[in-house]
Amino acid sequence: MFSEWEVVKKYFIYCKILFCSMEGTYKEKFPTSKRYRIVYHKEQCIGAFACVAAEPNTWEQNGAVADIIGGKEVTPDHETKDVYIKDLAEDELHNNIEAAQSCPVNCIHIFDFKEEKRVI
Numbered sequence: 001m002f003s004e005w006e007v008v009k010k011y012f013i014y015c016k017i018l019f020c021s022m023e024g025t026y027k028e029k030f031p032t033s034k035r036y037r038i039v040y041h042k043e044q045c046i047g048a049f050a051c052v053a054a055e056p057n058t059w060e061q062n063g064a065v066a067d068i069i070g071g072k073e074v075t076p077d078h079e080t081k082d083v084y085i086k087d088l089a090e091d092e093l094h095n096n097i098e099a100a101q102s103c104p105v106n107c108i109h110i111f112d113f114k115e116e117k118r119v120i
């Protein structure tokens with residue numbers, strides 16, 4: 001019997017940096033005391049700005065795409081381009097789940113360090 005995480009890892013290669021956060025690589029590289037981490041694939045953004053409408057404290061329009069306010073770029077030593085992370089406290093989670101759910105291209109992912117699972 002596979003765990004949910006094992007199934008996701010085996011069959012859905014949707015975000016290597018999310019996997020790296022789950023497995024420790026990006027957890028060690030970008031240590032945090034916060035519980036949640038957003039992983040944003042900016043190169044996939046089509047500029048619908050549903051994220052900005054859902055959570056303007058975290059997302060902002062920057063020309064034709066969205067930026068994650070206070071996000072850190074994690075791409076320089078990684079093969080994926082334009083990937084940003086931002087760590088969230090408990091009270092920042094709800095609206096960011098809405099932002100991720102409303103994104104038409106699913107380029108916003110959130111990981112829970114405590115439960116060690118993908119939130120979305």
Ligand code: SF4
Nearest residue numbers: 045046048049051103
């Ligand atoms: S909702 Fe998704 S596609 Fe639209 S601006 Fe935000 S990140 Fe980009």
